[in-house]
Amino acid sequence: MECKKCTGKLEVHRSCRRVRLRCTACGKEYQIHEVASELDRETEELLECYTAIIYD
Numbered sequence: 001m002e003c004k005k006c007t008g009k010l011e012v013h014r015s016c017r018r019v020r021l022r023c024t025a026c027g028k029e030y031q032i033h034e035v036a037s038e039l040d041r042e043t044e045e046l047l048e049c050y051t052a053i054i055y056d
């Protein structure tokens, strides 16, 4: 899915026990709940790999 700021590609980024979506272009990070309603299928599948994520 795309960054809301620059339309760069968002990638799943895990740090410690938190998972974020991070823009590969501008570096903007999104919490999962910020974009939960807009997740596309590809991103959902990536997130499903993290079975123990904390959605903070």
Ligand SMILES: [Zn+2]
Binding pocket: 003, 004, 005, 006, 007, 008, 023, 024, 025, 026, 027, 028
């Ligand atoms: Zn961006």
